[in-house]
Amino acid sequence: MTNKIKELLQSGIIGTCVDVKGWIRTKRVSKQVMFLSMHDGSCQRSLQVVMDPSLISEQLLTQLGTGASIAVSGNLVASQGKSQAVELQANQLTLLGSAPDYPLQPKAHSLEFLRELSHLRFRTNTFGAVFRIRHAVSYAIHHFFHQRSFIYLHTPIITAVDAEGAGEMFRVTTLDPLHPPRNSDGSIDFRVDFFKKSTNLTVSGQLAAEAAAMGLGSVYTFGPTFRAENSNTARHLAEFWMVEPEVAFNELPDNIVLAEDFLKFLLDYILKNCQEELACLHQRSIGNNGNPKHGIQQMPLMDRLNFVLQQPFARVSYTEAIAILMDAPPNKNGSFTYPVTRWGMDLQSEHERYLVEHHFKRPVVVTDYPRDIKAFYMRQNDDENTVAAMDILFPGVGEIIGGSQREERIDYLRQAMQRTNIQQEDLNWYLDTRRFGTIPHSGFGLGLERFVLFATGMENIRDVIPFPRTPGHVAC
Numbered sequence: 001m002t003n004k005i006k007e008l009l010q011s012g013i014i015g016t017c018v019d020v021k022g023w024i025r026t027k028r029v030s031k032q033v034m035f036l037s038m039h040d041g042s043c044q045r046s047l048q049v050v051m052d053p054s055l056i057s058e059q060l061l062t063q064l065g066t067g068a069s070i071a072v073s074g075n076l077v078a079s080q081g082k083s084q085a086v087e088l089q090a091n092q093l094t095l096l097g098s099a100p101d102y103p104l105q106p107k108a109h110s111l112e113f114l115r116e117l118s119h120l121r122f123r124t125n126t127f128g129a130v131f132r133i134r135h136a137v138s139y140a141i142h143h144f145f146h147q148r149s150f151i152y153l154h155t156p157i158i159t160a161v162d163a164e165g166a167g168e169m170f171r172v173t174t175l176d177p178l179h180p181p182r183n184s185d186g187s188i189d190f191r192v193d194f195f196k197k198s199t200n201l202t203v204s205g206q207l208a209a210e211a212a213a214m215g216l217g218s219v220y221t222f223g224p225t226f227r228a229e230n231s232n233t234a235r236h237l238a239e240f241w242m243v244e245p246e247v248a249f250n251e252l253p254d255n256i257v258l259a260e261d262f263l264k265f266l267l268d269y270i271l272k273n274c275q276e277e278l279a280c281l282h283q284r285s286i287g288n289n290g291n292p293k294h295g296i297q298q299m300p301l302m303d304r305l306n307f308v309l310q311q312p313f314a315r316v317s318y319t320e321a322i323a324i325l326m327d328a329p330p331n332k333n334g335s336f337t338y339p340v341t342r343w344g345m346d347l348q349s350e351h352e353r354y355l356v357e358h359h360f361k362r363p364v365v366v367t368d369y370p371r372d373i374k375a376f377y378m379r380q381n382d383d384e385n386t387v388a389a390m391d392i393l394f395p396g397v398g399e400i401i402g403g404s405q406r407e408e409r410i411d412y413l414r415q416a417m418q419r420t421n422i423q424q425e426d427l428n429w430y431l432d433t434r435r436f437g438t439i440p441h442s443g444f445g446l447g448l449e450r451f452v453l454f455a456t457g458m459e460n461i462r463d464v465i466p467f468p469r470t471p472g473h474v475a476c
């Protein structure tokens with residue numbers, strides 16, 4: 001049986017015979033002794049293997065380079081070195097796969113270079129840490145909702161609803177793109193397509209989750225989401241994972257409390273369970289940043305995570321936020337790319353980050369946005385100009401959560417659909433949820449990658465998903 005490095009380093013008993021399989025990170029050889037540092041993905045740390053080089057052939061010795069895979073047997077012994085408590089005194093070593101010309105040498109490569117080799121970057125320390133944290137966050141998400149008796153709901157990936165994503169959806173079709181069947185007016189005849197209607201990849205599981213919440217009470221979805229928006233930024237992917245709780249009888253304030261509890265639970269979970277991974281990324285963040293006194297975004301990673309965990313999130317209405325931004329020095333001296341000029345405009349990422357990093361100096365919940373810049377399903381406030389929306393803004397990231405109390409009054413919902421040109425026939429099933437026993441309810445969407453971006457201190461969203469899809473880019 002193969003032993004995992006994680007178990008050997010945690011609770012390995014000195015003197016036991018062990019078998020380990022993994023990849024070589026580094027090799028150092030002298031006449032009497034060879035040191036290999038090897039990893040197997042089970043934990044952040046590597047295992048030091050010590051061996052008498054005369055036990056293996058000259059040829060094998062030269063093949064033991066960075067990236068090569070090996071199987072090693074020997075005894076676990078107390079280490080002479082001070083960087084590890086135990087090491088493997090090897091008496092047998094087999095080469096599983098050599099790696100001549102392996103492109104990732106044991107030195108710091110740029111993240112851009114590694115992005116070109118997304119299939120190999122799992123082997124680096126940095127990406128090992130990122131993807132183990134991504135796993136831990138995903139696990140903690142299920143844990144959080146399960147312990148609160150939410151039902152995990154699998155919502156469709158292929159959808160016939162295009163109400164939400166106008167213009168931003170990927171089409172799903174089996175029609176021949178060269179010879180599509182046409183109607184007499186020249187438009188494509190989707191009645192002969194696979195589903196007998198036009199279909200797309202989902203941009204959100206929310207509408208389906210709402211239907212489920214009105215029967216199951218508290219539900220959440222957690223799945224892939226697709227957006228064909230041409231946003232080539234460090235925070236947008238064309239394919240990303242979203243977590244969407246939807247809760248019967250929750251009103252906006254309950255929704256905000258749930259979201260804050262949720263984010264803090266996830267942070268607390270990784271601080272407790274991913275210490276080695278965070279230590280590795282923390283070291284990186286110290287290398288990258290200057291003086292911690294300059295604000296949250298300049299804090300080393302662990303300080304930043306602990307800081308956010310301990311602060312109550314600030315709360316501000318959109319109207320107050322606009323007033324703050326209009327008055328802000330970067331707005332007055334022209335350093336915002338998008339000047340803040342009037343009530344009613346959407347907030348850009350630079351505005352969101354100003355509120356978080358410079359004004360409030362902690363995460364911010366912005367509520368009650370103008371009706372006309374938000375989706376049709378958000379509940380209209382009594383002022384008739386704003387809706388019961390809430391966005392949560394995080395340092396370095398901007399919007400991490402978008403949510404709202406939903407419009408449960410069918411007349412208001414119909415009017416909102418009319419205003420936004422959504423055909424009632426297409427959403428008759430959705431209107432049924434308001435026809436039969438309608439209730440107040442609320443929910444939100446958390447972009448998994450935006451959270452992992454914050455949690456790892458990485459700066460580009462392409463570095464926290466295994467195989468990123470962005471405009472013009474779909475490598476593996």
Ligand code: ATP
Nearest residue numbers: 227235236237238240399400401402445446447450
């Ligand atoms: P943004 O304004 O940043 O483009 P949005 O308002 O379009 O986001 P929502 O529709 O509210 O996003 O989606 C809910 C959450 O999903 C967002 O708060 C964010 O965390 C995440 N998200 C949205 N779009 C993307 C994307 N293209 N890539 C990664 N995550 C995303």
Ligand code: MN
Nearest residue numbers: 391399401402
């Ligand atoms: Mn949003």
